[in-house]
Every structure is written in structure tokens, then in C-alpha cells.
Amino acid sequence: MSNNDQKQDPFHNYGSFYYNDSSVFPFFNITPTQNHIQPAAGFDPPSNMSFTDSLHLSMDYNQLQGLIQPAAAFDMSCSSPQVITDPNVEEDAKLKRFGVGDQNPPSNPNSSVSSSSNEAGPDDDSDKMKYKHPKETGTHEDAAHDKSKKVNNKAKKKEKTPREPQFAFLTKSEIDHLEDGYRWRKYGQKAVKISPYPRSYYRCTSQKCKVKKRVERSFQDPSTVITTYEGQHNHHYPATFRGNAARLSPSLLASIASSTPNLRQQLLLTSLFPHQAAAATTSSMLSQNNITHHQQHQQQQELHFPPDYGLLKDSCGPSFFHKQEP
């Protein structure tokens, strides 16, 4: 690969990753008004099992990541997932397959959830201004001092903390910053060379949580938003997310509880993330239940899909890819 190629390659910073070119990443757009999903056809809404009892699932982002990753290996895709392991081949392949603006895949093994408390509440804002601390000083001299301090800090930082694992997701959306249940503080925006669309930088606002994400629009497919997560949350979802999860309909929860594990994961994702999850998830679910296309169509009518559902479905949805640590 030539240097020039590498320069143009938005992925060149990263090592190998798994790339599933058609599965849906179902994480985003938690829209309280749209989570009234009916149980999918083919499921017997049954019962008396509570959501939490039956699934043992907390509405935790990290755990959802655990769901998502195996999901890529399931039947969520229209075509077979690709596993690209040779960094050189991979980089070429990435550009050839789709020239998205930039990806920083990442990964995220299960993190240990620090607190057993369920109540993350409206996320602790206690650290809100943690990036402002140098500002405490006011004079120009101090400012100069701060500057040198900054340099020193950077020098310290230079002790190469290995880059956090990253995940990158493609999501069809007109909204750049997709809701994912966490609270983010934007700390920068940059024009990137290969794309006409700016890249935005966010940090998780939760205390001690070092998770970052970058958001940008694909220059090849402007309807696609590329979201790259870096690091692992060390806390639970803020209340907004939990509240949303809690509004799942009882019948749906029952359906989820009664389904097979794979199906359960997909149902859950569909329920929690109706916008993006719906397309591939239900498509996959339905195929598992030998439901015809006609029935699928009917099923779609029953679900409250977003207007662009058809687009999502036709294109097999946004892509999901998972990068492994080098």
C-alpha cells in the first residue's frame, strides 16, 4: 500500500477488525415516543415473568455491547460477515467496500460495572467541568504557566497509554449525534480532509468515565452517520435510558422472555432501539420463524418503524464492525 493510499485511508490508524457489512447496529435513537412495539408474530406472549427476572439483563451499555458483538455472528446480516485480519489487505478492502469518512473501530470486552446501584440517575454531572480546570487561574502569566503545564502534561501523557479499544458503527440517520442513552459533552469539531463533513468529538459526561466518541457523516453516503466509540463506560446508563427501557410494554417483555436466547437478544435490541434495530432484527427474527415476505411486510406494519425503515431494510441496514485490539 502506498503512502498516499494510507493517507487516504480513513482506517489506517487501526489494526484488524471484524467487519460485518450488512448487519444492523441497533443501539441508537432511543425515542420515547417510538417504543411501543408490539410483540412479533410467532411469539406467545405469555406470562408472568418479569423482564429483569427472566432476562437478567440490566440496561447497561456495556452489556448491550456484549449482545451486539455476538449478534454480528448470528443471522442479522443479509450477507456473510467478513473477517479481515491482515491489516494490509484489510485496509484496501475497507476502502473498496465503502469509502466512509473515517472509522475507528474498537472493541469492548465486558467491562466490570463498578456500581451495583441501579440508579445512575440523570447521570452524575459532578465532573461537568473537569476539562476546565486549568481555567481556575486568571492572569496572563497564569495563562502562560498553564500553557507550559499543558505541555508537561502532554509529555507525561506521552508515556503511551495504549489506545482504548474502539467500536465504529454506521447508522442511517439524518441526525448526526445519535442518542445512545449516555450523556456526552462535545469538546471539539474538526473538518477532516477526506470528507466535506466535519467530525465531532464527544466525551462521556459521567465522572471518571473516559469514554469518547467521534461522530461524522460518511462522505460517500451522506445518509449514513459514522459513530466511533473509544473506551468502556464505567457506570450505568443515565436515567433517561433506564426510564425508556422501563417503558417497554409488558407483552413485549413477555415475548422476549419466552424467546430463544438469540431471538431474545434481537427482540430486546429491537425493543430498546426501535429505530435502527427494527430492520435487521425483525428481519432476522422473522426468517428464523419461517415467516414469508408477505407476512414480514405485515409485521412491519405492526411495528412502529421510522419513515426510513424501507431504506434501512433494503440496504440491510447500517453496518456494524468491530475492531480488535492490535
Next chain:
DNA sequence: CGAATTTGACCGGCGC
């Protein structure tokens, strides 16, 4: 008025 975002400046890495 505090919180969140914007935006220009700065920094380090990298290629030449």
C-alpha cells in the same frame, strides 16, 4: 446564571 456548544489555537505524530 450555570451548563453546553462553538471555534480558533495549539500540540504531537508522521511523511517528505
Next chain:
DNA sequence: GCGCCGGTCAAATTCG
């Protein structure tokens, strides 16, 4: 060493 580029900082500005 220089210039380019992506990532981050932090003062200024906007928002609720």
C-alpha cells in the same frame, strides 16, 4: 526542519 493532519484545549458564545 517543515508542513500537513487529526485530536484536544479552553475562552467565548449560546442556550435553557
